[in-house]
Amino acid sequence: MSSCNIISKLVFNQQLEYTDPNLQEQVATVLKHFQLAGPGSLNSMTPIFAHFRIGPGQRIVNNYKVMKRLWCKQIQDHIKKGENSEHEDILDVYLAELQKHLTAGTKTQFKMHNLLWLLRDLYLAGTETTSTTLKWAVLYLAAHPEKQRKCHEELDKEFSQDCVLSYADRTKLPYVNAFIMETLRLGIFFL
Structure with missing residues (x-):
C-alpha cells in the first residue's frame, strides 16, 4: 500500500x-x-x-x-x-x-x-518489487536478531529518534547499506 x-x-x-x-x-x-x-x-x-x-x-x-x-x-x-x-x-x-x-x-x-x-x-x-524487498528484509531481520541489533545500533549512533532520514544519509550507514544489498542478493537467489 x-x-x-x-x-x-x-x-x-x-x-x-x-x-x-x-x-x-x-x-x-x-x-x-x-x-x-x-x-x-x-x-x-x-x-x-x-x-x-x-x-x-x-x-x-x-x-x-x-x-x-x-x-x-x-x-x-x-x-x-x-x-x-x-x-x-x-x-x-x-x-x-x-x-x-x-x-x-x-x-x-x-x-x-x-x-x-x-x-x-x-x-x-x-x-x-518494493513490497517484496521489504518482506525479505523483515524476514532476514527476524531470522538474524544480531544483524537487526547492529542495524539499530548504527542508526541510533548516527541519528536522533526524531530525525527524518534522506537518501543522502545512506553514506553514514555502511552496515545498513550492506544489509540491504545482502537482502537483495539473497532475495534474488531464492527466486
Whole structure:
C-alpha cells in the first residue's frame, strides 16, 4: 500500500488514505497482475498464452483494462483540475509536453497510450518489487536478531529518534547499506 501510494503521489500528486477504495483497488490489481504474469504463473511457464486472448493471456488483458480504467479516471480528474503554473507531479510535466507538441503541430512520442504504458511500468515495477524487498528484509531481520541489533545500533549512533532520514544519509550507514544489498542478493537467489 505504501509503495503504491508513493507512486500515486509522484504521478498524480495524490496521497490516498489506506482505507481509500481506489488505492485498495490499484494495489489489488497490481498484485493480481503479478499472480497472472509473474514468476511461477502459468503464463511465465508457457509464455505463448500471453499472445492469445484465452486463458491466462485473456486474464492479463482484462486485469490491464482495470488498471487502465483507474488511471484514465485519475488523468481525467487531473485535467479537469486545470493547469498549474508549477508542475507538481509527473502527469503535469507529461501533459504540458504533450500540449506543447500538439500546439506546435510537431511529431512526438508524448501520447496518451505511451502515458498509460509509463504508468503501468511505474506501478508494476514500483509496487510489488518494493513490497517484496521489504518482506525479505523483515524476514532476514527476524531470522538474524544480531544483524537487526547492529542495524539499530548504527542508526541510533548516527541519528536522533526524531530525525527524518534522506537518501543522502545512506553514506553514514555502511552496515545498513550492506544489509540491504545482502537482502537483495539473497532475495534474488531464492527466486
